[in-house]
Amino acid sequence: MDENKLDKIDTFYDLKRMNGEDLEILAKNIREFLIEKVSKTGGHLASNLGVVELTISLFKVFNFDEDKIVWDVGHQSYVHKILTGRKGDFDSLRKFNGISGFPKCCESKYDFFNTGHSSTSISAAVGMARARDILNEKNNVIAVIGDGALTGGMAFEALNDVGYNKTKMIIILNDNTMAISENVGGMSTYLSKLRMGTGYNKLRSEINRTLNQSSVGKNLASSLSRFKHSMKQLVVPSMLFEDMGIRYFGPIDGHNIKDLCEVLCRAKNVDGPVIIHTITQKGKGYDFAEKNPCKFHAVAPFNFESGEGNVNTANTYSKEFGKKIIDLAEKNSNIVAITAAMPDGTGLSSFSEKFPKRFFDVGIAEEHAVTLAAGMAKAGLRPVFAVYSTFLQRAFDQILHDVCLQNVPVVFAIDRAGIVGEDGETHQGIFDISYLNLMPNINLVAPKCTEEVGIYLEWALKQDYPVAIRYPRGGDLANVQIEPIKKIENKSWEVIKKGEKVAVIATGKMVQHAIKALSLVNDKDVNPEVINANFIKPMDTEKIDDLCMAGYRIITVEDNIVANGLGHSITTYINQKHYKNRIINLGYLEKIVHQGDVNSLYKMHGLSPQAIADNIIKLYHEGE
Numbered sequence: 001m002d003e004n005k006l007d008k009i010d011t012f013y014d015l016k017r018m019n020g021e022d023l024e025i026l027a028k029n030i031r032e033f034l035i036e037k038v039s040k041t042g043g044h045l046a047s048n049l050g051v052v053e054l055t056i057s058l059f060k061v062f063n064f065d066e067d068k069i070v071w072d073v074g075h076q077s078y079v080h081k082i083l084t085g086r087k088g089d090f091d092s093l094r095k096f097n098g099i100s101g102f103p104k105c106c107e108s109k110y111d112f113f114n115t116g117h118s119s120t121s122i123s124a125a126v127g128m129a130r131a132r133d134i135l136n137e138k139n140n141v142i143a144v145i146g147d148g149a150l151t152g153g154m155a156f157e158a159l160n161d162v163g164y165n166k167t168k169m170i171i172i173l174n175d176n177t178m179a180i181s182e183n184v185g186g187m188s189t190y191l192s193k194l195r196m197g198t199g200y201n202k203l204r205s206e207i208n209r210t211l212n213q214s215s216v217g218k219n220l221a222s223s224l225s226r227f228k229h230s231m232k233q234l235v236v237p238s239m240l241f242e243d244m245g246i247r248y249f250g251p252i253d254g255h256n257i258k259d260l261c262e263v264l265c266r267a268k269n270v271d272g273p274v275i276i277h278t279i280t281q282k283g284k285g286y287d288f289a290e291k292n293p294c295k296f297h298a299v300a301p302f303n304f305e306s307g308e309g310n311v312n313t314a315n316t317y318s319k320e321f322g323k324k325i326i327d328l329a330e331k332n333s334n335i336v337a338i339t340a341a342m343p344d345g346t347g348l349s350s351f352s353e354k355f356p357k358r359f360f361d362v363g364i365a366e367e368h369a370v371t372l373a374a375g376m377a378k379a380g381l382r383p384v385f386a387v388y389s390t391f392l393q394r395a396f397d398q399i400l401h402d403v404c405l406q407n408v409p410v411v412f413a414i415d416r417a418g419i420v421g422e423d424g425e426t427h428q429g430i431f432d433i434s435y436l437n438l439m440p441n442i443n444l445v446a447p448k449c450t451e452e453v454g455i456y457l458e459w460a461l462k463q464d465y466p467v468a469i470r471y472p473r474g475g476d477l478a479n480v481q482i483e484p485i486k487k488i489e490n491k492s493w494e495v496i497k498k499g500e501k502v503a504v505i506a507t508g509k510m511v512q513h514a515i516k517a518l519s520l521v522n523d524k525d526v527n528p529e530v531i532n533a534n535f536i537k538p539m540d541t542e543k544i545d546d547l548c549m550a551g552y553r554i555i556t557v558e559d560n561i562v563a564n565g566l567g568h569s570i571t572t573y574i575n576q577k578h579y580k581n582r583i584i585n586l587g588y589l590e591k592i593v594h595q596g597d598v599n600s601l602y603k604m605h606g607l608s609p610q611a612i613a614d615n616i617i618k619l620y621h622e623g624e
């Protein structure tokens with residue numbers, strides 16, 4: 001028995017030759033490797049610890065030189081990465097130019113489909129299965145989806161299609177009763193009833209084993225198996241998946257490699273869609289993560305022995321939002337809060353404890369959350385939907401069709417607006433200004449510092465039209481003197497510092513970058529004006545007129561793509577009014593901003609204080 005099995009594994013080919021106890025040792029080694037590496041880099045630990053045996057079994061049974069697998073969300077694909085030749089790259093996990101925390105086709109031929117946003121795996125896998133059938137190929141296609149991701153509407157749309165059309169594919173439902181927090185919803189309740197059906201499965205195996213010992217018994221067993229379905233219907237409350245046309249296998253212990261391999265082999269031979277319901281434990285094998293899977297869902301680097309990370313006492317935009325919404329809800333009983341499976345990340349956990357009846361976690365269902373909010377607002381409530389910028393993209397049509405066109409006063413608290421860093425391109429919140437700019441009626445505002453979140457929230461909840469408040473991940477820049485706005489009187493932009501010749505118009509946290517840029521140009525004989533575009537929509541066109549007529553050269557700064565962003569709106573306005581002022585738009589020119597730490601990304605994309613300072617100096621002296 002070799003205790004260092006993982007050292008001998010470079011790809012899954014080595015695993016194919018292993019059996020029984022060796023595979024258990026491999027699982028143990030992979031867990032130790034994951035805990036050690038993620039404690040240094042940070043990342044999605046708990047979900048990966050939960051799928052170690054499942055991933056090993058998949059590689060044992062299938063041949064991924066031909067077969068294809070899609071990992072839903074993809075945050076649990078680390079074991080897959082280890083077994084497909086990327087073990088040596090784990091020191092670079094989620095770093096710039098390093099391996100991604102999600103499947104990436106550009107990284108390995110074994111990553112068949114990029115994921116990051118939830119509930120896409122079944123649709124993508126059905127697509128691959130249909131392509132296989134039309135192209136007369138023979139490979140297996142597998143989607144691995146968590147119980148949390150199964151709450152997303154797209155997953156149901158795909159199940160509806162695959163069951164009806166009888167497409168041959170395997171869906172593995174990895175049920176650990178958790179999304180990031182405790183999983184919610186009717187489907188989650190249904191899955192727990194299925195889990196209780198384990199007793200039924202055990203009973204059935206016992207009966208079969210006993211009866212198969214004699215020939216009379218064998219006949220009885222075969223008759224019994226014909227009644228299997230009806231018997232199961234009696235014991236297990238209902239067979240939703242089977243009734244939809246999808247064969248259901250389970251529940252299976254997702255940490256038992258032997259059972260998993262057996263069921264995967266059976267599923268391989270079914271000529272139609274199969275769902276294998278595996279029960280796993282999130283955080284398995286690392287005591288701290290087992291006890292607190294939510295904390296270890298996505299972690300910053302931590303101490304491997306104590307399970308503790310650096311305690312971050314700094315205020316964040318999310319914390320500030322969480323505090324302020326409670327204050328406001330205490331005064332106004334019509335205020336309700338909605339989250340799509342992100343109560344902790346958005347800062348709503350305390351609200352949920354304080355106002356359980358006014359808090360709605362709808363699961364990973366951003367589209368539903370938006371229309372739900374619209375319905376609530378129409379019927380007299382003041383809903384606030386707190387959501388990450390990147391996930392709100394899901395609900396483009398609901399924002400337009402159900403909220404903006406009808407001018408319904410829903411408040412969107414858009415967290416993680418701007419780059420988020422290590423999660424990379426699927427999670428950067430750099431599109432919301434651009435897509436909300438298109439929409440009628442909605443106002444879009446951005447606090448320039450954490451302290452201002454509450455001021456805009458309070459203001460938003462007084463308006464009779466939709467308002468979106470966008471703010472970034474984390475907190476304020478260190479060592480930047482910033483004076484929070486006192487009150488929002490009208491929608492005019494805030495002049496942070498009067499100056500001449502060059503005006504920097506920044507929005508949100510970029511105002512802090514602009515202020516820092518001032519300290520970098522202090523001794524350069526320049527005196528720029530700095531303006532806070534707190535209202536991205538509507539813009540303060542009077543201020544733009546004043547600046548243009550006074551001959552200012554303008555630099556716009558936003559943590560968003562340039563296309564259809566704040567800078568583009570200002571440029572369009574200037575062109576329409578036939579002003580001839582010089583203008584530079586700073587923002588993301590490429591629409592893919594890769595993973596990395598945020599400060600390096602700001603530098604790389606020209607949004608660091610230094611980059612703003614360089615542009616100020618350039619424009620100041622232009623034409624001299």
Ligand SMILES: Cc1ncc(C[n+]2csc(CCOP(=O)(O)OP(=O)(O)O)c2C)c(N)n1
Pocket residue numbers: 047050073075076116117118145146147148149150176178179180282340341342364366391394
């Ligand atoms: C559209 C969308 N909304 C929200 C998220 C954030 N998110 C990432 S993982 C996750 C929970 C997923 O739970 P589950 O599928 O059960 O996987 P587990 O972590 O339990 O393995 C959520 C809400 C996301 N990735 N995509």
Ligand SMILES: CC(=O)[C@@H](O)[C@H](O)COP(=O)(O)O
Pocket residue numbers: 073075116180297298345416420423473
């Ligand atoms: C996989 C996923 O979508 C989430 O786990 C996300 O990575 C969380 O991001 P935060 O760490 O910013 O809350």
Ligand SMILES: [Mg+2]
Pocket residue numbers: 146147148149174175176177178179183
């Ligand atoms: Mg789960």
